[in-house]
Amino acid sequence: MSKDRLSASRRLDVALALVSQGDYTAAIDVARAALAADSDWDEAHFTLGDIYERAGETENAVEAFRQYLMLDPKDRMGAEVRLTLLGAAALRDRLPPDYVRALFDDYAPRFEISLRDRLAYRGPELLFEAIRTHLPEMLRPMDVLDLGCGTGLVGEVFAGHVDAIDGIDLSPRMINRARAKGLYRTLVAGDITDMPADIGTDYSVVIAADVLNYLGDLVPALRAAHDRMKPGGLLVFTLEHGDNFPFDLGPGQRFRHHQRAISEWLVECGFNVLSDTLGVLRQEKGNPVEGRVIVARASDALALMAGDLIIPGDPDQASGQTLH
Template sequence: MSKDRLSASRRLDVALALVAQSDYVAAIDVARAAISADAEWDEAHFTLGDIYERAGETENAVEAFRQYLILDPVDRMGAEVRLTLLGAAAMRDRLPPDYVRALFDDYAPRFEISLRDRLAYRGPELLFEAVRPYLPNMLRPLEVLDLGCGTGLVGEVFAGHFDAMDGIDLSPRMINRARAKGIYRTLVAGDITDLPADLGSDYGLVIAADVLNYLGDLAPALRAAHARMKPGGLMVLTLEHGDAFPFDLGPGQRFRHHQRAVLEWVNECGFELVSDELGVLRQEKGNPVEGRIMVARAIDALSVMAGNLVSQSDPDQASGHTLH
C-alpha cells in the first residue's frame, strides 16, 4: 500500500464512522480528503457517492459514481446499479456479473445467518412445496440442477428426493461452502445464462431459488436451462413480483418481474406453465417481500412449434393463489 493510499484509507475509515453517526456533512468532507490523498482509489469515489446519496445530494452522488466507473469499468461495487436507481443511467437487462460475484463472495461467510435468522428467508421451502406433488411421478434417476446454488440451502431442503444434484453459482466462495455440505455431485462457478460443459444435459428438475432476481431479461437463463432438460422435466423458480412491464429494478437492487412478461418468456423458451402461486419469500426491513413461485414443464421443439400456431393462454387465468 502506498503512503497516499494508507492515508486515504485511514481517512475513509473516519468517514464511514461519521456515516454511522449520521453526520453526513462531516463524512463528506473527510471522504473528499481521502480522495485528495489518493485520487486513483476507486473505492473512495464509490464511498463518497454513497454518502452523497444518503445526504440527499443526488447530483454529487451521480458525479462520484461516474468517477468510480471511470476507474473501475467492470463495476465490482455496483455503481451502475446505483446510477440506475437514481435515474441517471438506463436500465440494463441484468446486474453486472462482476458486481454480483464480488457481492456474494463477500457475503458468503454470513449468508445463511443473514437469510435464515434475520430475513426469515424461505424460498427453498416454498419451491419444495410447489413441486412436491409431482415428485412421486418423475422419471428416475432424477438428476437436479440448482441454478444460483449459493451455499446449498436448496440442496438441504430437497435432500432425499433426488438421485443426483449439480449446482452452479457466480461466486466461488459460495460454491466452496456448498461443497462442504457433501450434497452436490458437481459444483461449478459460472453464469446461469451460459451453462458450462461440466454440467449435465439430462436434468429432470431445474431449481432457481431467488437467482433470477439478478436478471431483468429472463430469456437467456430459461433457454439455457431448457437446453439441459429432459422433455417433460420441471423447472421451479421464484421471482419478485412487479407491476412494471416487463421488469423494473427495486430499491433492494433486485429485479421485479411482471407476470405477463414472465409468461411470455416461459412460452417462448420451450416451457408450459404448470402452476403460479404468490408467497412471502422473506422479510426486508420488517416488511414481507412478495414473490411468485412458479412451476413450468419443458416441452420438446415440435410442441413449441405447435403452440406457436394457437393463441396464447390468457395470463389472467393463472392461478394466483397465495402460499402461507
C-alpha cells in the same frame, strides 16, 4: 499499499465512522480528503457517492459514481445499479456479473445467518411445496440442477427426495460453502445464462431460488435451462412481482418482473406453465416480500401453441393459490 493510499484509507475509515453517527456533512469532508490523498482509489469514489446519496446530494452522488466507473469499468461495487436507481443511467437487462460475483463472495460467510435468521428466507421450502406433488410421477433417476445454488440451501431441502443435485453459481466462495455440506454431486462456478460443459444435459428438474431476480431479461437463462433438461422436465423458480412491463429494478437492487413478460418468455423458450402461486419469500426491513412461485414443464420444441399456456393469474386456469 502506498503512503498516499494508506493515508486515504485511514481518512475513509473516519468518514465511514461519521456516517454511522449520521453526520453526513463531516463524512463528506473527510471522504473528499481521502481522495485528495489518493485520487485514483476507485473504492473511495464509490464511498463518497454513497455518502452523497445518503445526504440527499443526488447530483454529487451521480458524479462520484461515474468517477468510480471510470476507474473500475467492470463495476465490482455496483455503481451502475446505483446510477440506475438515481435515474442517471439506463435500465440494463441484468446486473453486472462482476458486481454480483463480488457481492456474494463477500456475503458468503454471513449469507445463511442473514437470510434465515434475519430475513426469514424460505424460498427453497416454497419451491419444494410447489413441486412436491409432481415428484412421484417423474421417472428415476431424478437429477436436479440448482441455478444460483449459493451455499446450498436448496440442496438441504431437496436432497432426500431426488437422486442427485448439481449446482452452479457465479460466486466461488458460495460454491465452497455448498461443497462443504456434501449434498451436491457437482458444483461449478459459472454463469447461468452461459453454462459451462461441466453442467449436464439431462436434468429432470431445474431449480432457481431467488436467483432470477438478478436478471432483467430472463430469456438467456430460460433457454440455457431448457437446453439442459429432459423433455417434460420441470423448471421451478421464484421471482419478485413487478407492475412495470417487462421488468424494473427495485430499491433492493433486484429486478421485479411483470406477469405477462414471464409468461411470454416461458412460451418463447419452450415451457408450459403448470402453476403460478404467491408466497412470502422473506422479510425486508420488517415487511414481507411477496413473490411468485412458478412451476413450468419443458417441451421438446421451442414453439408452443398459445392455447397450451396457463397464463399466470388467469382465474380459469392458474391455481391462484397462495403458499404460506
